[in-house]
Amino acid sequence: MSDTHAASTAFVRHDPLPPAPPPVTETGIVKWMRENLFATIPNAILTLLSLWAIYTVLSGVIPWITNGVWGAENIRECRELLAGATGGCFSVISERWNQLVFGIAYPREEYWRPTLAFVLLIVSVFPVLFPRAPRKMLILTIIYPFVAYWLIWGGTVLTPILLFAGAVVGYVVYSKLVASNFAAGFFGGLTAAAIAWWLAGFAIDAGSDVLALREVVSRDMGGFMLNMILGVVCVSLSLPIGIVLALGRQSDMFVIKWICIVFIEFIRGVPLITLLFVANVVLAYFLPPGSNFDLILRVIIMITMFASAYIAEVIRGGLAALPKGQYEAADSLGLDYPQAMRLIILPQALKISIPGIVNVAVGLFKDTVLVSIISMFDLVGMIRGPILASTDWNGVYWELWGFAALLFFVVCYSISQYSQWLERQLQTDHR
Amino acid sequence: MSDAAIVSDTSQMKVGNKVAIQITNMNKWFGQFHVLRDINLTVYEGERIVVCGPSGSGKSTLIRCINRLEEHQKGSIVVDGTELSSDLKNIDKIRSEVGMCFQHFNLFPHLTILENCTLAPIWVRKTPKREAEETAMHFLEKVKIPEQADKYPGQLSGGQQQRVAIARSLCMRPRIMLFDEPTSALDPEMIKEVLDTMIELAQEGMTMICVTHEMGFARQVANRVIFMDQGQIVEQNEPEPFFNNPQSDRTKLFLSQILGH
Numbered sequence: 257m258s259d260t261h262a263a264s265t266a267f268v269r270h271d272p273l274p275p276a277p278p279p280v281t282e283t284g285i286v287k288w289m290r291e292n293l294f295a296t297i298p299n300a301i302l303t304l305l306s307l308w309a310i311y312t313v314l315s316g317v318i319p320w321i322t323n324g325v326w327g328a329e330n331i332r333e334c335r336e337l338l339a340g341a342t343g344g345c346f347s348v349i350s351e352r353w354n355q356l357v358f359g360i361a362y363p364r365e366e367y368w369r370p371t372l373a374f375v376l377l378i379v380s381v382f383p384v385l386f387p388r389a390p391r392k393m394l395i396l397t398i399i400y401p402f403v404a405y406w407l408i409w410g411g412t413v414l415t416p417i418l419l420f421a422g423a424v425v426g427y428v429v430y431s432k433l434v435a436s437n438f439a440a441g442f443f444g445g446l447t448a449a450a451i452a453w454w455l456a457g458f459a460i461d462a463g464s465d466v467l468a469l470r471e472v473v474s475r476d477m478g479g480f481m482l483n484m485i486l487g488v489v490c491v492s493l494s495l496p497i498g499i500v501l502a503l504g505r506q507s508d509m510f511v512i513k514w515i516c517i518v519f520i521e522f523i524r525g526v527p528l529i530t531l532l533f534v535a536n537v538v539l540a541y542f543l544p545p546g547s548n549f550d551l552i553l554r555v556i557i558m559i560t561m562f563a564s565a566y567i568a569e570v571i572r573g574g575l576a577a578l579p580k581g582q583y584e585a586a587d588s589l590g591l592d593y594p595q596a597m598r599l600i601i602l603p604q605a606l607k608i609s610i611p612g613i614v615n616v617a618v619g620l621f622k623d624t625v626l627v628s629i630i631s632m633f634d635l636v637g638m639i640r641g642p643i644l645a646s647t648d649w650n651g652v653y654w655e656l657w658g659f660a661a662l663l664f665f666v667v668c669y670s671i672s673q674y675s676q677w678l679e680r681q682l683q684t685d686h687r
Numbered sequence: 688m689s690d691a692a693i694v695s696d697t698s699q700m701k702v703g704n705k706v707a708i709q710i711t712n713m714n715k716w717f718g719q720f721h722v723l724r725d726i727n728l729t730v731y732e733g734e735r736i737v738v739c740g741p742s743g744s745g746k747s748t749l750i751r752c753i754n755r756l757e758e759h760q761k762g763s764i765v766v767d768g769t770e771l772s773s774d775l776k777n778i779d780k781i782r783s784e785v786g787m788c789f790q791h792f793n794l795f796p797h798l799t800i801l802e803n804c805t806l807a808p809i810w811v812r813k814t815p816k817r818e819a820e821e822t823a824m825h826f827l828e829k830v831k832i833p834e835q836a837d838k839y840p841g842q843l844s845g846g847q848q849q850r851v852a853i854a855r856s857l858c859m860r861p862r863i864m865l866f867d868e869p870t871s872a873l874d875p876e877m878i879k880e881v882l883d884t885m886i887e888l889a890q891e892g893m894t895m896i897c898v899t900h901e902m903g904f905a906r907q908v909a910n911r912v913i914f915m916d917q918g919q920i921v922e923q924n925e926p927e928p929f930f931n932n933p934q935s936d937r938t939k940l941f942l943s944q945i946l947g948h
Contacts, residue, residue, distance in 0.1 A: 579793075581793035584789065585793035585795070587755075587782060588754055588756060588782055588785075588856075589783070589859060590779050590780075590807060591806075591810060592779055595811075599806060607797065682797070684797055684841060
């Protein structure tokens, strides 16, 4: 016995074992399926059920898309072409493309202007979205609003130039005065800009045909272009206003604090649609008779107020999440309030707030379709009104609403992906 | 307490006879609670003062009053000839002359170590960026972590972070440094590296007020130890007589508790 025992314990390996491949069931696709699809019997049943459900949906949708008709003139022709087979009448999209994108009244020969404005938009948001882009490109971003206004609404080139000049005058006055006192700089800058714009008004009236593009009135804006105008303008205005409101709500100054609280709580407590009706109808009663206050401008003001109240609350959450020590460290180094906010507090608070801000921005962009209720012909307004009501395309719901959904999804999903990328870029704490 | 301004025998560090901080009959309340009662304290240039006492005795509040992180309600505080009032200009001036290190470091997590150190010189002192960076590297070398300059605070250990915080304060070339329990949030291993930095600073003649429980540090570098309890200064003396021959019963009890184990 002792011999065998000794033989089994004392052991020397002379030839090391070569590595062998794992059994088939433990690698690659087989292993993955065993673990993820067929781990247990109920799991396997659910997998089969899901596959069946996916198959049912796809077997309906795919022929609808692949059999789709793109060249028909109207719905009757489309139905004839299909001859009873499953298939979508996508020709409505190609036939009414211009209406879906630009609305019904925008002059056909001027379509290049909003298109160019859209291309420039992409170029000029680039340096804002990507911190590594050359800083000089920010000049594009600064002049873009004036150029886009000129391109879309038309009129004399003096309008954007003088508006821009007025803004520059305001900024110069602000930067001169702000050294001594922030309030003096702020209100001084505003006043200077207002005076400059008022003077510019005369110059624009005098030179109304200098390099003029054909004028297009706000009533004629429509289609997805209108959604883009409202979305882009309101998001970019509501972010700075939201920051100011959030800081104001935290202020030690009693009056400012309460103005901000009342504004935020009131606007947040009211449905957006009522604000839009106010913009459309009621606001006219408060304005001097005969004054013509642009409808899009009124809608922009209302949506911006609405969104900025939400963004203010999101940013307040970010501010509250910062440890008190950050404020104290900034103070103890001798930074004054604007410096501490700009350099220390807001970069961190905004970073925390990115998901919330994006949430509001995406929601806001989709809410721009509500203007169809106050009879503006945005994308949804166009579909509901002129297109579906026409005898040519009465009844092609799936194709049109699917197209509208797709447009919004592409934009909103891109915003969401961008924000996740940005969050990863800004992550400095656990690297 | 002008006696305390005499150079202590434990070191060659010089104490001047110019007053750096003069606190007279200072009182502070948190709501109804009387946190600081009739504080009188004169700190001369080059003095190294350790403030100790049980928690809740007002030590932190006292030094936070000196750079107006807390506001006092009665009495006066004069720092470097400027009286602390509600005048924002005075407050910012004093804050840029008085450096402060916190228990939890309070580095700015979204900025690199170098940016943490150059931010205040660039924005408050209007130092050109290059010069600020050179100064920052000088002080980072002094606290022995120049190689971490491009990292973010979250990548550093606690002890390293606290040394960066000290370097960040020094970059403003302060005349006075305040330390609010700088080693209380650190592992024992890291306490030493921070204390070494502070000792080096003391040897260069920096005016320092430290709230700390490190009695070894107090013995080694302080030329005055202040014991506080219930918002009052109970006892102050040079380290040797303070530790070996405390006068008040409260001090004796406190010392026996923290030195007893």
